[in-house]
Every structure is written in C-alpha cells, then in structure tokens.
Amino acid sequence: MMLLHHPGENDVKAYKAMEQAVAEGKIRSIGLSNWYVEELEEFLPQVTIKPSLVQNEIHPYYQENDVIPYIQGLGIVVQGWYPFGGRGHTAELLGDLTISDIANTHGVTSAQVILRWNLQKGVVVIPGSGNSDHIRENLDIFDFELTDDEMNRINALDRGEKHDWY
Numbered sequence: 001m002m003l004l005h006h007p008g009e010n011d012v013k014a015y016k017a018m019e020q021a022v023a024e025g026k027i028r029s030i031g032l033s034n035w036y037v038e039e040l041e042e043f044l045p046q047v048t049i050k051p052s053l054v055q056n057e058i059h060p061y062y063q064e065n066d067v068i069p070y071i072q073g074l075g076i077v078v079q080g081w082y083p084f085g086g087r088g089h090t091a092e093l094l095g096d097l098t099i100s101d102i103a104n105t106h107g108v109t110s111a112q113v114i115l116r117w118n119l120q121k122g123v124v125v126i127p128g129s130g131n132s133d134h135i136r137e138n139l140d141i142f143d144f145e146l147t148d149d150e151m152n153r154i155n156a157l158d159r160g161e162k163h164d165w166y
C-alpha cells in the first residue's frame with residue numbers, strides 16, 4: 001500500500017502516477033493521508049481508483065467524529081495516526097483520569113484502552129513504539145471490550161486539539 005502524505009499542489013497528478021503503478025502491478029493498493037471531508041469531496045471525482053484507506057490524526061483529544069463516519073461511509077478504511085497524541089503528548093493522554101479509570105476497571109493500561117476505543121469505532125490504529133514491552137502490550141487488546149458508557153466517556157474527551165498540521 002502506498003499513501004499520498006497530504007494534500008498539495010499536483011496531488012491529483014501524483015495519485016494518478018500511483019494508479020498507474022497499481023495498473024502495472026508495482027503496488028497493490030493506494031490511499032491518502034491528512035484528507036478531510038472538503039478535500040475528499042474535491043479530490044475523489046478527479047481520480048479513478050477509490051483510496052483503500054485514509055490515514056488521519058485521531059486520538060481522544062482530537063477525535064474526528066464528523067470525518068470518520070463520512071470516510072467509512074464511502075467504503076474507505078480509516079486509520080488513525082498519533083493514537084497517544086504523538087511524542088511529547090503521551091503523558092497527558094496516558095495519564096488522563098477518565099482513561100486511567102476505565103483502564104483500572106478492566107485491569108489493562110491506558111494505552112490499551114485508547115487502542116481498543118479506536119478498534120471499536122472501526123478505526124485501524126498505528127501506535128509507534130521502540131519498546132518491545134509496549135509493542136506486546138499494544139497488540140494485546142483483543143480480550144476485553146469497552147462498554148457503550150465507557151466509549152461515550154472517552155468520546156466526551158474530544159477538545160479538537162490537533163497536534164500536527166500538513
């Protein structure tokens with residue numbers, strides 16, 4: 001899979017080159033990153049292959065609750081980057097009292113709660129880690145489930161706090 005990193009000059013031309021690479025069997029699937037509703041509405045009519053995936057910033061403080069259903073409704077997979085807020089912001093998110101409280105209820109970590117929250121929203125999530133214990137922990141999220149109330153408590157943490165712009 002190859003993604004176009006962000007909207008910009010000649011992005012349609014770049015995407016068409018990626019479409020050509022698919023036709024030639026050089027890559028299997030293509031997608032976009034940092035595309036939101038307005039950008040998608042303008043971009044999609046200009047290209048042939050529907051993106052398989054759109055990768056955007058998503059974490060409890062920046063939830064994209066209007067964008068996610070729109071993209072999923074197009075039959076495109078949503079993937080979230082910076083699930084823990086990104087380096088420099090993880091202490092705040094992993095130390096968030098609501099998230100920690102939910103984690104304690106399930107006997108898991110705050111990181112696992114955030115990843116599970118994504119999963120239950122149908123969002124593919126890509127945490128970054130150079131620590132093998134964290135990587136194992138981040139994979140171990142399939143034997144507990146957040147309740148609707150817990151999902152709603154995390155949904156209520158949204159404060160439109162974006163941590164990077166492109």
Ligand SMILES: NC(=O)c1ccc[n+]([C@@H]2O[C@H](COP(=O)([O-])OP(=O)(O)OC[C@H]3O[C@@H](n4cnc5c(N)ncnc54)[C@H](OP(=O)(O)O)[C@@H]3O)[C@@H](O)[C@H]2O)c1
Pocket residue numbers: 005033034055080081082083084085086087088090094111112126127128129130131134135137138164166
């Ligand atoms: N498309 C885009 O525009 C875009 C922009 C930014 C990032 N991304 C992608 O998004 C992915 C994630 O980005 P990121 O790594 O910068 O941010 P992140 O996943 O939000 O945070 C990574 C930080 O969380 C820590 N961490 C990971 N697992 C943990 C755990 N279980 N417990 C405690 N701390 C934990 C890591 O430290 P340790 O190493 O110590 O575990 C690291 O400092 C990457 O693949 C990146 O390339 C994409």
